Amino acid sequence: MADKILSGIPVSTGIAIGKAFFVNRNHKAHLPRHTVSAAMMDAEVARLHDAFAAVEAELTAIREQVPADLRDYGLLIDTHVLMLKDPKLSGVAEEYIRTLGLNCAWALEKAVADQEAAFGAVHDPYIRERMQDVRVVADKVQAKLIGRETDLTAIPGRVIIMAHDLTPADTVEIQVSRIMGFATVRGGKTSHTGIMARSMGIPALVGVDMLEDVVHDGDLVVIDGLTGKIVVNPTEAELEDYNERAAHFEDYTLKIKRGCQLPAETYDGSRVQVLANIELVEEIPAALDNGAEGVGLYRTEYAYLNRTDLPGEDELAEKYIDLAAILSPRKVVFRTLDLGADKFISAFGELNETNPAMGLRAIRFCLRNPELFKSQLRAILRASAYGNVSLMFPMISGVKEVRQAKAWLAQAKAELRREGVDFNPEMPVGIMIELPSAVMIADFLAREVDFFSIGTNDLIQYSIGVDRTNHHVSYLYQPLHPATLRTIKLVVDAAHQAGIEVSLCGEVASDPFCVPILLGMGIDSLSLTPQAIPGIKRIIRQTNMHDCRKLLRKVLECRTVSRINGLVMDNIFKSFPDEVTFFSSLLENDESPS
Ligand code: PEP
Ligand code: MG
Secondary structure (H helix, E strand, O other): OOOEEEEOEEEEOOEEEEEEEEEOOOHHHHOOOOEOOHHHHHHHHHHHHHHHHHHHHHHHHHHHHOOHHHHHHHHHHHHHHHHHHOHHHHHHHHHHHHHHOEOHHHHHHHHHHHHHHHHOOOOOHHHHHHHHHHHHHHHHHHHHHOOOOOOHHHOOOOEEEEEOOOOHHHHHHOOHHHEEEEEEOOOOOOOHHHHHHHHHOOOEEEOOOOHHHHOOOOOEEEEEOOOOEEEEOOOHHHHHHHHHHHHHHHHHHHHHHHOOOOOOEOOOOOEOEEEEEEOOHHHHHHHHHOOOOEEEEEEHHHHHOOOOOOOOHHHHHHHHHHHHHHHOOOEEEEEOOOOEOOEOOHHHOOOOOOOHHHOOOHHHHHHHOHHHHHHHHHHHHHHHOOOEEEEEEOOOOOHHHHHHHHHHHHHHHHHHHHHOOOOOOOOOEEEEEOOHHHHHOHHHHHOOOOEEEEOHHHHHHHHHOOOOOOHHHHHHOOOOOHHHHHHHHHHHHHHHHOOOEEEEOOHHHHOOOOHHHHHHHOOOEEEEOHHHHHHHHHHHHOOOHHHHHHHHHHHHOOOOHHHHHHHHHHHHHHHOHHHHHHHHHHHOOOOOOO
């Protein structure tokens, strides 16, 4: 048996096998704690400020190397530099040196603890993120004070990086070619770390508890980005098994990548558009390289997070114009702000909602804050003059909301027209179908817009009543629930009866077990995470509509998820044995009684 097997959240697929190399350990455990005499206090204070200044200088130097197209990362480094310049943290630490006689690393730890205590009870994710930034900055200063810095530019050979956290500044500094994979204690699926790993195309896990206690520098580790496991010091047999799996996965990715630029067309000639879901402009090369025909969901929230102010219309327009122009003539669908629920911005403070997922989020939040909404609408319209731009509103619950949102859009158009600013007056406008109420009146809604995009991540959450982030009930989060399938079919049929197109942009679009059923329903396009595009295109190209419709008819008659799972497994097994090997973990959690 291996020394230990840890679990984390897989954020980038693949298998990496190599030596562990720690960077950015949590310094708390090694922090020297002693007092200094009154005579030494001035020197200790000077040491503290010197360390702050040195880290600031280092980050400023890294900032200068950030390529222009990684602007968001640059902005984050700016935030860290501002925190270092801000006398709040260093000032409180200095006070602890002078009043309690603490050594500087300890004094700084106490200053951070004060801030954590002051903000610890605040649930606002923005504040929590800012606290994480304070921690990151303090860690860097402490590492300098106690001489435990890792020189990220001097990573030896090809290694697997283990870290408490990896900041954007770190990822800029690390030479990507030296990393085979990484694992961190902090981070979630949509954290920077996850996004970076996916765009670098290396296996990665985040949220790995106990990583720093169990893994040591030089340990042989396996990072399994398919199942979310880290195997520490595997046995010969385990190593052989993982080597085989890694080789198999590499063959598989090469094989599917070869055909990824071909159109997603079934054997019998039905065409489906396959588009990418992205959060950052930097993800475009990976998306196109994986065969995306455009961007079906651009999550615009990202530009509003990780900062203390609101982005202005010009800043947004510049970013959006880049995106539209780079992708042109391919299409890009801008989703208007989906703030609220788990994504807050500081300018609006905490809303104090008991149930934020059902609270003032997405379109509700925008309609409550029309100035913010309008500046985004104007920026999207401005970008529409530079490419194939569409816009969609998230979390629509009824007809009135669509009309209100469109009224703001009309006003933005009128203003731009008056100002003589170019835009596409025919820019297609759609809505996301994410709520059961929208499903039930999909026929009415279809008459108000140019297209639908089904957001199954939320739609499943709201129709089955299962929090998409709560692992206690994750077994109930079922794309193949008979209700989910009926729900999706209702929307597709309503759209087609009204003569509009319908896309699906939730995670279901990258689920190989669901895609044949979606094809059978006649879905017009799928929008998914770039990494999954080659595999999904392969499935589409090797199937035919006749079989998909037959499969759909059969699954619609099934009353239980297990029965449907059985049918889709049979279907995939027959045609795609490789997919079963790599994706059967998707079905592993089926413990539901339904
Ligand atoms: C969805 O809900 O399916 C979706 C694509 O939106 P998000 O995951 O950003 O909520
Ligand atoms: Mg959603």
